[in-house]
Amino acid sequence: MATVLITGGAGFIGSHTCLVLLQAGHRLVILDDFSNSSPRAVERLAELAGLIPTGPGSWGDALRLVQGDIRHDHSLDLAFAAAQSSGPAGLDAPVEAVIHFAGLKAVGESVAEPLRYWDVNLHGSRTLLEAMERHSCRCLVFSSSATLYGYPETVPIPETAPVQPINPYGHTKAAVEMLLADVAGCGAGATAEMESPNGWRIARLRYFNPVGAHPSGQIGEDPDGIPNNLFPFVSQVAVGRRPSLRVFGSDWPTPDGTGVRDYIHVMDLAEGHRMALEALLAEEPQLLTLNLGSGRGISVLEVARAFEAASGRPIPVELVARRPGDAAVTVADPALAARRLGWRTQLGLDAICRDGWAWQSANPHGYAA
Ligand code: NAD
């Protein structure tokens, strides 16, 4: 059992990971500014974990919620203090590790507002690392992304594939990966598995396409405005918020002509974080870089059909031009995560659509309802 600071823990992937960690007996402090999430997500995950509220932002000796910004030393110090303080204010246990989800993630927005993306994603990560040094915590799991691979040259994509992002969001993730390699003492030549001469324990987890929701339908993805990504868009068509799905390109070199991706159930992803965290804490200092994906490719039309079947609602599709910046196929080679963590995905497309629909149908307007 460890005490873990979770930045961005109210967000989509963070909320599911917090639930899995609480159920495994870890104590958590969540730091989130709610710029893209709601405190309701934390209330609901706490309830799913069977925790009883003991005060504002406080659930016994298991969970604290701190509202604040990762770019501010003061917020970070408050979060570390919420772990260490004794009595009702704290968990009475110093932070042993950090899982760093907080950041901005919309590719199109990153093109329009590159400075904001560099500020939150890179400056925020650097400020967090400095706070970790101040509080003698040298164990970090970082949310990286398959977006780093840009237009991949080989599929399935191994961790050794070139890092060649093609948009500002991807550039910020590549920059943080480099920063982490330097902090670990591994430098520019970092490979997927390296010892850290600086005594850091760091995992850089490159997620493919995280989708789905907790099977209870109580927590899930709650995008602001019109969704950019396929799954939230399809769910909103099924629930009647959007008339039809525009399929971006039907002339890709794929079996049905539509784009192919490696969709990963968010509960599988949450387990991957738990396993990476526990491996880091148990093993010698290291820098570990892992793909988290299923290794299976699914097309846009397959997603639409599976979601129709799961929801019993029609998903009308309209075939339109390709979206700039898309690759035809991105699929993970997940062998290293299997070897290093014993982790592999357990849940396929049917479970993804079933659980995504459980969330969307029970919360047609997300946490706002
Ligand atoms: P999300 O937006 O749902 O969660 C991010 C959380 O961080 C939100 O709760 C938001 O309020 C918080 N946050 C943002 N800026 C903050 C700041 N300055 N200070 C404190 N909190 C802040 O996104 P998500 O889908 O859960 O993604 C989590 C991480 O995983 C991100 O770093 C993202 O880049 C990465 N990632 C996501 C995907 C994906 O498709 N969802 C894929 C690969 C990588």
Ligand code: WQD
């Ligand atoms: C999937 C497929 C689209 C919407 C993005 C980010 C990536 C990562 C995950 C954070 C593609 C097609 C989509 C629609 C469609 N995020 N599509 N109609 O682009 O693989 O990855 O999210 O790190 O960085 O780029 O995911 O869900 O947007 O698209 O036809 O309305 O669905 O063309 O083939 P993507 P996506």
